Amino acid sequence: MPHEPVTTKPIEGQKPGTSGxxxxxxxxxxxxxxxxYVQSTxxxxxxxxxxxxxxxGDGRYFNDRAIQVILRMLAANxxxxxxxxQGGLLSTxxxxxxxxxxxxxxxxxxxxxxxxxxIDADFGLKFNGPNGGPASEAVTAxxxxxxxxxxxxxxxxxxxVDLGTIGTTALGGMxxxxxxxxxxxxxxxxxLFDFPKIKALFTSGFRMRFxxxxxxxxxxxxxxxxxxxxxxxxxxxxxxxSPDFGGGHPDPNPVWAKTLMDEMYGDDxxxxxxxxxxxxxxxxxxxxxxxxxxxxxxxILAAHAHRAPAYASGLAGVARSMPTSGxxxxxxxxxxxxxxxxxxxxxxxxxxxxxxxxxLCGEESAGTGSDHVREKDGLWAVLLWLNILADSxxxxxxxxxxxxxxxxxxxxxxxxxxxxxxxxxxxxxNGLRARLASLSGTQVGGLTINFADEFAYDDPVDGARTExxxxxxxxxxxxxxxxxxxxxxxxxxTIRMYLERLETDPEALSQPAEEALRPVVDAALALSxxxxxxxxxxxxxxx
Ligand code: G6P
Ligand code: ZN
Numbered sequence: 001m002p003h004e005p006v007t008t009k010p011i012e013g014q015k016p017g018t019s020g021x022x023x024x025x026x027x028x029x030x031x032x033x034x035x036x037y038v039q040s041t042x043x044x045x046x047x048x049x050x051x052x053x054x055x056x057g058d059g060r061y062f063n064d065r066a067i068q069v070i071l072r073m074l075a076a077n078x079x080x081x082x083x084x085x086q087g088g089l090l091s092t093x094x095x096x097x098x099x100x101x102x103x104x105x106x107x108x109x110x111x112x113x114x115x116x117x118x119i120d121a122d123f124g125l126k127f128n129g130p131n132g133g134p135a136s137e138a139v140t141a142x143x144x145x146x147x148x149x150x151x152x153x154x155x156x157x158x159x160x161v162d163l164g165t166i167g168t169t170a171l172g173g174m175x176x177x178x179x180x181x182x183x184x185x186x187x188x189x190x191x192l193f194d195f196p197k198i199k200a201l202f203t204s205g206f207r208m209r210f211x212x213x214x215x216x217x218x219x220x221x222x223x224x225x226x227x228x229x230x231x232x233x234x235x236x237x238x239x240x241x242s243p244d245f246g247g248g249h250p251d252p253n254p255v256w257a258k259t260l261m262d263e264m265y266g267d268d269x270x271x272x273x274x275x276x277x278x279x280x281x282x283x284x285x286x287x288x289x290x291x292x293x294x295x296x297x298x299x300i301l302a303a304h305a306h307r308a309p310a311y312a313s314g315l316a317g318v319a320r321s322m323p324t325s326g327x328x329x330x331x332x333x334x335x336x337x338x339x340x341x342x343x344x345x346x347x348x349x350x351x352x353x354x355x356x357x358x359x360l361c362g363e364e365s366a367g368t369g370s371d372h373v374r375e376k377d378g379l380w381a382v383l384l385w386l387n388i389l390a391d392s393x394x395x396x397x398x399x400x401x402x403x404x405x406x407x408x409x410x411x412x413x414x415x416x417x418x419x420x421x422x423x424x425x426x427x428x429x430n431g432l433r434a435r436l437a438s439l440s441g442t443q444v445g446g447l448t449i450n451f452a453d454e455f456a457y458d459d460p461v462d463g464a465r466t467e468x469x470x471x472x473x474x475x476x477x478x479x480x481x482x483x484x485x486x487x488x489x490x491x492x493x494t495i496r497m498y499l500e501r502l503e504t505d506p507e508a509l510s511q512p513a514e515e516a517l518r519p520v521v522d523a524a525l526a527l528s529x530x531x532x533x534x535x536x537x538x539x540x541x542x543x
Contacts (some may be wrong), residue, residue: 003076005152008032014040016140016146018345018487020126022112025062028123031154034066038073041108041127041155044143045135048074048105048532054098054128056090056181057110058216058279059241060117064088066125068160070108075174076154080214082174083107085181085492088163091216091280093369093377094185096132100373101184106130111216111279114251115490120489133350133374137466143270147520153155182223189224189380192310192372193387201377201390202230207270210382212239214246217276221381229386250277251364252284252378253543256293265289272389272396276378281346282366283378285385287396293412293513295325298362300399301384302331303406305360307391310372319352321345322455322470323482323498325410327403328362343457343469344484346376351461364498401509402542408504411516415539416486417495417530425485426495428533432471432483435527439473445523448476455482473527480500481524495534498526514542 014021021037026126028034042048055070057063067088074082083089083102090098092109092513099107112124119521124438127135127143135143161169161176168177202208208231212218218239225231237259238246249256252275264273269288276283285292292300302318305311317338320328332339343349346369349361353371362368367376392399403409417425439452455469468486479501486494499520503509508516 003154003156005154006035007152008036010148010150011036013484015144019113019134020124020358022115022122022124022488022490024490025119025121025123026460029062034069035073035153035155036147036150038070040146041143042077043146045127045139047077047108049078050080051105052083053079054083054095054104054107056085056095057088059089059243060112060123060278061119061243062123063110064163066110067163071161071171071176073154073160075158075171076156079174080377081177083177083179084163086166086178089181089216091220093281093373093375093380094181096128096373096375097185097188099128099130100132101221104130111229113488114277114282116245116249117278121244126321131350131354131374134347136347136350137464143322182220183508185220186224186228186326188372190382193308193383194391196389198386199230201386208272209235209270211257211258211275213234213250213252213257213275213277214238214240214242214248215276215278215280216241217280217379218338220280223377233350245278252277252282255541255543257284261286274382281376281379283368283381284366290397290400292396292400294362294364294366295327295412296400296403297381298324298368298405299327299331299407301368301381302328302360302405303386304388304392311359314467315359316356317358319358321348321363323484324362324364325412325500326502327407327410330407343455343466348457350374355461359478404509405506408502411503411511411513413499413513413517414543415497415499416541417525417536418540419492420495420534422493424534425495426529427470428495428530429483432528432532436471444526445519447479447523448518450474450476469525475523477518481520483528497528499524
């Protein structure tokens with residue numbers, strides 16, 4: 001398509017984090033900022049000439065305008081086609097599915113996930129490869145390198161594409177196909193789960209609440225849960241995507257999904273509650289008066305996946321990120337299947353899934369998924385839970401009690417110290433790192449340290465080594481603390497302290513988690529000197 005290359009120069013700080021480039025919206029809106037990054041992505045993946053790509057996002061502020069820029073840049077860079085969700089919307093798992101189903105060269109997903117949206121909030125852009133999963137470390141390194149060398153970008157001069165109407169139009173030599181964002185994804189879900197059984201559960205009076213948090217899963221959840229599976233109208237709340245997520249924080253955890261938590265802990269609680277995040281890949285599960293930690297949810301799904309048609313013949317293996325609790329390990333051991341421990345970030349599951357080594361994976365950060373796509377998938381997790389509830393005839397509380405009875409309970413909690421000055425956060429990590437080697441065998445707050453190391457991962461499929469993935473300290477008896485800096489923030493640093501303690505005494509399985517973990521918290525704070533070094537009294541968020 002005719003155009004003049006636009007001269008530019010590198011913009012500092014365009015380094016993709018745990019999940020693509022995530023910045024303040026105003027930063028992304030600065031002149032050349034988005035264009036530089038998009039061109040660097042195109043260059044980093046080796047060009048898009050003749051390729052077709054999927055484009056869509058979570059509907060946050062600037063989503064629509066950024067998509068128009070990306071489309072014009074794809075056209076100018078010689079792409080053959082773009083497949084875009086109607087209204088610019090695609091949940092992350094639906095985008096992953098489209099990439100796979102249509103065999104495209106990958107896709108651009110516009111989202112800052114669970115971070116707030118709006119002109120004064122956050123924006124993000126990530127590239128997923130042809131397998132539908134987040135670009136590997138090697139590819140993101142190339143993209144970053146390209147951002148440091150860029151001298152020009154290509155953008156077509158063209159009218160805005162109408163993203164509101166389903167159908168195919170031309171943008172210069174590139175075709176733009178606007179598709180229903182829900183249809184393909186809903187069909188995939190129907191192929192995995194026993195929809196008639198779930199429908200019968202709802203017909204029998206089972207009540208559910210799904211909080212879409214004003215984010216992208218609203219249309220998906222309404223179509224699947226209410227229109228297809230017969231859940232009562234109103235089951236889905238906050239179901240219309242809004243550019244600033246209704247002014248909220250679309251992060252499905254007990255702090256931010258407070259409306260749902262209040263209802264689930266109220267007098268007339270429904271049988272099952274769930275929520276999803278900005279771009280639809282995270283999930284929260286909650287029963288009446290019972291929050292299910294993501295780590296326990298992963299263990300439940302692993303223990304009962306065979307109840308769903310897609311997993312009836314069992315799991316090839318499972319994987320969890322390192323800071324996720326060991327609950328799923330115990331289920332895997334009982335089933336005689338492999339359990340892999342990977343660094344934080346969904347991209348690390350990609351090779352294991354592609355190689356058929358694992359079927360199910362999950363993270364403490366509220367992500368669970370399987371080999372049906374190459375992203376975590378919020379609604380998928382909710383539907384698998386529903387399938388399990390329908391097939392087993394058990395309640396959330398029954399399932400949890402059985403899990404803990406059969407495998408022991410991994411008490412678990414994450415303490416986040418957000419927006420800490422970067423220097424101070426690094427002082428905490430560096431200080432602890434320097435002492436790691438001398439900790440083994442010593443005592444702190446009555447606990448004996450078994451091991452202390454910095455997690456590094458050797459990918460068993462391609463042999464790639466990833467270092468510096470969190471400081472972990474294990475105590476005698478199966479307790480553990482992990483320290484890690486968040487890779488998804490946009491300002492300052494966030495220190496995450498992941499706490500875990502295994503309890504197998506049948507009489508001690510129903511303590512409040514924070515109480516059961518108190519000795520581990522005390523030891524962790526003493527070891528890290530976190531309060532003094534950060535000047536903080538306690539965490540901002542506990543999940
Ligand atoms: C994103 C990724 C997840 C990862 C999470 C970690 O959501 O998709 O796979 O677990 O980031 O976030 P953090 O802020 O802890 O780096
Ligand atoms: Zn997300």
